[in-house]
Amino acid sequence: MHEYVDIIGRTVLSFIALLLIARLLGKQTISNMTFHDFATGITMGSIAANLAFNEKIQAWYLILALAVFTFISYLMSISALKFPLTRKWVAGVPTVVIDKGKILEGNMRKIKYTLDSLNQSLREKDIFNQEEVEYAILETNGKLSVKKKDEYLNVTKKDMHIKASNAFSFPVELIMDGKIMKKNLDENGVSEEWLIELIRHKGKVLSDIFYAVRSTSGKIVLDYYQDQLQHPIDIE
Known part of the structure; x- marks a missing residue:
């Protein structure tokens, strides 16, 4: 019976610790998964899992490990904000994969990005023909940003000289x-x-x-x- 109570207590403690850490590190960690965020998430998840179920390691050792790793991650985030070189190393840099309608095979090979992944990302943006794309950039979080050619851009109310209605901002x-x-x-x-x-x-x-x-x-x-x-x- 004591073992079950111990596991329940450690699991609750692990869950609370992860929530507090996510609060401390901010929304960046869960919104845009960069190299730094990926490493942080995996490591903290592993430590938290051990905290919940590995009775061979004392809970306070794992809590200490979480605290130290959180402190290191926090310092890296602050450093990335202040120093561009650190930000480049921690988060990576965007990569152009289509330039003026032409696929840059060299850039794609460098980042291990396949044509299948490129086509899937374009389809997710309702682009089924590559000829519509002027520029495409793979962001540091793995998402594709696309600029269409002028002739394929959607028409806006401004283009049609239609006055915007006084709509509410949010539902x-x-x-x-x-x-x-x-x-x-x-x-x-x-x-x-x-x-x-x-x-x-x-x-x-x-x-x-x-x-x-x-x-x-x-x-x-x-x-x-x-x-x-x-x-x-x-x-x-």
């Missing part, structure tokens, strides 16, 4: 899982009574609503628990 969630988000209502000047009346006007009650959001156009979109679809799609 606002009003109801989630049947519960009114009172804080969101108060911060955005939406009356709870008005929202309830709108739901009644639709022939529904609050308990029928799974999700409600005010879109960027100001329209209220309601999603019901019972959607009344005749043949709903079920992906197994």
Whole structure:
């Protein structure tokens, strides 16, 4: 029984330690995975796993190892912010893989980037023809940034000389899982009574609503628990 309690305690401690470390190192670690972040994530994950399950190593030794590694990682992040050479070594540099519509085979071989990976990344950006691309750069986090040729760029309202509408900046969630988000209502000047009346006007009650959001156009979109679809799609 004592062994189970010990494992549970070490696992909870490991989870809390990782959360605190992620908070300390900032969102960069989880948003853009550079070489530094990749090494940090793997090492800390390994130490945390040992903290949770390896009873042969004292917990305090592993906590100390986590603390030291966190300190080193934090120093590397600060150094990368202040010194360009350190940033280049820690995070790497972007690599141009397409220049003026031409694939740079030498650069791709240097970074071990295959044509299959390039084509997949282009398709993820809704580009199926290489001839549409002017420049493509593989960023330090492994994502591909693409600049299309002028003739393939999407038309904007500015191009069409259409005046932008006075839309709301962000969609606002009003109801989630049947519960009114009172804080969101108060911060955005939406009356709870008005929202309830709108739901009644639709022939529904609050308990029928799974999700409600005010879109960027100001329209209220309601999603019901019972959607009344005749043949709903079920992906197994």
